[in-house]
Amino acid sequence: MRHLLSTSDLTRDEALLILDTAAELGRVTDRAVKKLPTLRGRTVVNLFFEDSTRTRISFEAAAKRLSADVITFSAKGSSVSKGESLKDTALTLEAMGADAVVVRHHASGAPYRLAHSGWVGCSVVNAGDGTHEHPTQALLDAFTLREHLRELEGRRVVIVGDVLHSRVARSNVALLSTLGAQVTLVAPPTLLPVGVDTWPCAVSYDLDAALEGADAVMMLRVQNERMNAAYFPSTHEYSRRYGLDTRRAALLADGAIVLHPGPMNRGMEISADVADGPRSVIVEQVTNGVSVRMAVLYLVLGARAEDSAGEASAAEAVSA
Template identity: 70%
Template sequence: MNNHLLSINDLSREEILNVLGTAAELEKITSGPTKKLPTLRGRTVVNLFFEDSTRTRISFETAAKRLSADVINFSAKGSSVSKGESLKDTAQTLQAMGADAVVIRHGSSGAAQRLADSGWISASVINAGDGTHEHPTQALLDAFTMSKSFPERNGDFTGLKVAIVGDILHSRVARSNVLLLAKLGAEVTLIAPPTLLPVGIDTWPVRTSYDFDESLESFDVVMMLRIQLERMNNFYFPSEREYSRRYGLNENRLLRMKNGSIVMHPGPMNRGLEISAASADSSRSVIVDQVGNGVSTRMAVLYLLLGGVPLSEVSS
């Protein structure tokens, strides 16, 4: 693996499978009475969050602590960022404090790339969501969840039918998942109203559909995306009620899903909008498992990025 994890494009198929395999082993080890491993003792992981987050930040924090790393949480609110400090100055402060890895979430696409390429810091940069661009660890944990939900496939994703439904336009989760699932050979269908599909979607390795009901019975995985009201500065659909009726996962659609298929959602959910409460809490739902799997997956990423000799020292 490279020094950084910025995009699923940075990872080869083999590296992705290595992350999933490592996550599976780590999950086994940490399911025992002692959850803590000494592997990253003395390393410092900084969670640099310019946007709000519950799951991702807590997940990275838990993962780093289970590997005995020191964790510093930084959120833009209540920091000097609100006084107008730039990303560069913030980064240089973290460098001076000796951060070994920076987990960054930022509202601007490309912020993680900027931090990694700028030369401001020597730490490994892990993208925890940048604008509407990518969220690679979410895609990795989703793939880990899928591989656990279909144990008979033994980690083989070939021909797995995945529907990703909803606000594709604003979704970094969808972008990372599409890239990752294509590398593993799954068949992805994006389902959304035309206004919520990005320009240039025909160049993505996916099928698209405007009709959720068309082939609902064929999917092994139905991944619902959150309607990102905070990024909606335009009218993308007539009303929430109409959206919910045409693209929401309600009980009727849940009942039509294939035997053994699963429902996923990266969270946070708008219950009653893109997913009904009954669907979110049904036996098909692996939404809570996704959260637990996130910790194992992020432990694997932290271990693979920080566990060995730093790349900077290999080259020197």
């Protein structure tokens, strides 16, 4: 795994390796010394063309816990906001000796382009690209689901909301289906992409029916700009038909959990009492995000070494 661009690139074994690694790394959080020396001397650059404090901080914490040097470029206050191109920014980072670039970009495919254009030689981790994917979010969601449900095989996960514009939904559908879960998307038809019938999941317009006996429900944020673009008649109607409230949460299976990638519109897609209720794992998701991103950085940077070193040291191959 040289790069992490899309969850659809991950095999089941690769996905499980990331999740298992994250589980071990998560235990570091419980120790007095919350730091590992693994990536000492490596440079991880967070390149955020789009504002996302949560994801940026999570990646920063992950890299620092692995002792990497972290450089952060954010849209505000750098040349990124002055119209410097993705390519020129990438070349700058390469010149600074970045070993990995964590990129958040408003254009779908920008991380893919960065990884395949030949502009840079470092590893690329997609931290959310346009309306395409957000693989580490899906991995932390899967991680959280595993913590609560143990096995994902055969589990029923319902994802509700603006699937059309959601990179979280795309990454989750691919990853959760790879891990054997049965995913159902629920949204008004206007917020489902053309061709969603070809995705490895079921689709429903009826939230109550989908929630009945489900093991988990993930509520997607409804962006403000969608509310004014005729995707649905009113926030009130959306909330009534597709919002998660206490009555609906009660339809879930025993032990089922409620996820939200944040930030939430309380009262819109999720009611406050459900967001703060016993089934909600929304705060855990944030904690797990750091562990998952540590695992990703470790595996991606290690794989990079593996590519270049090959049969580095046969003698050292024997346990020392």
